[in-house]
Amino acid sequence: MEMKPYRLELIRPSTVLPLIHDVRQEFDLGPFEPTMWRTNDVPLIAAILNRDNKIHWLSTTYLAERALESTSLTGDTVRSYGYSLVLWLNYLSSKNLLLELVTEADLQIFRNTVWNRNSGFSEPRQKAYRSTVIARVxxxxxxxxWGQSNGKFFSPLGMGGPMRYTLPPEQRLPKIVKATELKNIIGIAPEPYNLAFKWAVTAGLRRFELCGLSKGQVESLTYGDLNEIGEMDVYRKGGRLITTYFPNALLHDTIWYIQTSRPTPKKGMEDVLFLSPNGYKLQREEISRVFRRCADKFGIGAVLHHLRHTFAVTTLEILQRKANAGGSVNPLKTLQILMGHRSLESTQIYLRAMDVYSDEVAEALSFLYGAASVA
Known part of the structure; x- marks a missing residue:
């Protein structure tokens, strides 16, 4: 496959920024210097390199500023910005367009190209989500x-007004994993992946949140009745500490894992809950790969993130029941908090999904929570 003109390099600052002194001697960084020096305190920065492995300083400095502004604990925000900019720069290169001369019309064509996933420009296997296209554009x-307002480079596009999006409305509903599918996947998943899947589907945790669970915090929780719901504070997306709920039966399973089969941790991994067989923290990508392999064995067309969808829909059903029974609860607002959504609009789509998957929701409630689902 032909190498693209630009590529993204993700960097953990603590491992490379001591070398910045050498970079400063070779390049005249000018206004970039203060930004680059302060990035040693963020989880991730991104550099964009050309075919000759030379840094594209304009885009890299922009990404460094975004890293400083971000509250992400994992660097996912700057990673997303980086992928979008690489896509844009490679598109400009493919069309022989100069950065300083692109216009609103060029951006509109780029938007359509990303939306339609034109062959040769990008090769994903399925059509892009509307929200993803908008984020890229x-x-x-x-x-x-940024370039225009900060005097980095002249840009007619940088002086334009807000863009009017005319993409088709999103038609995809959140997908839930059926109770029988959950049983099959969790039944063949090795430890501790099976436990990670259970935490994802019963607490709505993202991958990085699963990987960040603490052994000490779990051990400090009070045992309760197996049919009751426990709670634990977890750092969620954006660095927010949010109370997370889970079935006590899952806590019992997790403590049993810690006491009987958790591998001996490597140095620095002592308080990590989920460890790989060699004693290191589970990686997000590996959790997704194991889930995919387990699902493929049963011909189940689900991915790991669908466990989070399942959590959202089943939890909304529980909250709706409580509200209908006279409880003082706002189901959507409560789910928004539990999901860690900044906007209520991101949560509302689960209302429609709950109606579509009503039968599957009832089965999932019984499988995940048992008697606690109607408490």
Whole structure:
């Protein structure tokens, strides 16, 4: 496959920024210098390199500033910005367009190209989500606005007004994993992946949140009746500490794992809950791969993130029941908090999904929570 003109390099600052002194001697960084020096305190920074492995300083400095502004614990925000900018720069290169001369019309064509996934430009296996397309286009626009307003480079695009999106409305509903599918996947998944899957589907945790669970915090929790719901504070997306709920039966399973089969941790991994066989913290990508392999064995067309969808829909059903029974609870607002959504609009789609998957929700409630689902 032909190498693209630009690629993204993700960097853990603590491992490479001591070398910045050498970089400063070779390059005249000018206004970039203060930004680059302060990035040693963020979880991730991103550099964009060309075919000759030379840094594209304009985009890399923009990404460094975004890293400083981000509250992400894992660097996912700057990673997303980086992928979007690489896509944009490679598109400009493929069309022989100069960064300083692109216009609103060029950005509109780029938007359509990403939406339709034109052959040769990008090769994903399925059509892009509308929200993803908008994020890619908005990143390109903000980069040009930054360049124009800060005097980094002249840009007609950077002086434009807000863009009018005309993409088709999103038609995809959140997908839930049926109770029988959950039983099959969890039944063949090795430890501790089976436990990670259970935490994902009963607490709505993202991959990085699963990987960040603490052994000490779990051990400090009070045992309760197996049919009751426990709670634990977890750092969620954006660095927010949010109370997370789970069946006590899952806590018992997790303590049993710690006491009987958790591998001996490597140095620095002592308080990590989920460890790989060699004693290191589970990686997000590996959790997804194991889930995919288990699902494929049963011909189940689900991915790991669908466990989070399942949590959302089943939890909304529980909250709706409580509200209908006279409880003082706002189901959508409560679910928004539990999901860690900043916007209520992101949560509302689960209302429609709950109606579509009503039968599956009832089965999933019984499998995940048992008697606790109607408490």
């Amino acid at each position: 908005e990143t390109a626009r903000r980069f040009h606005e």
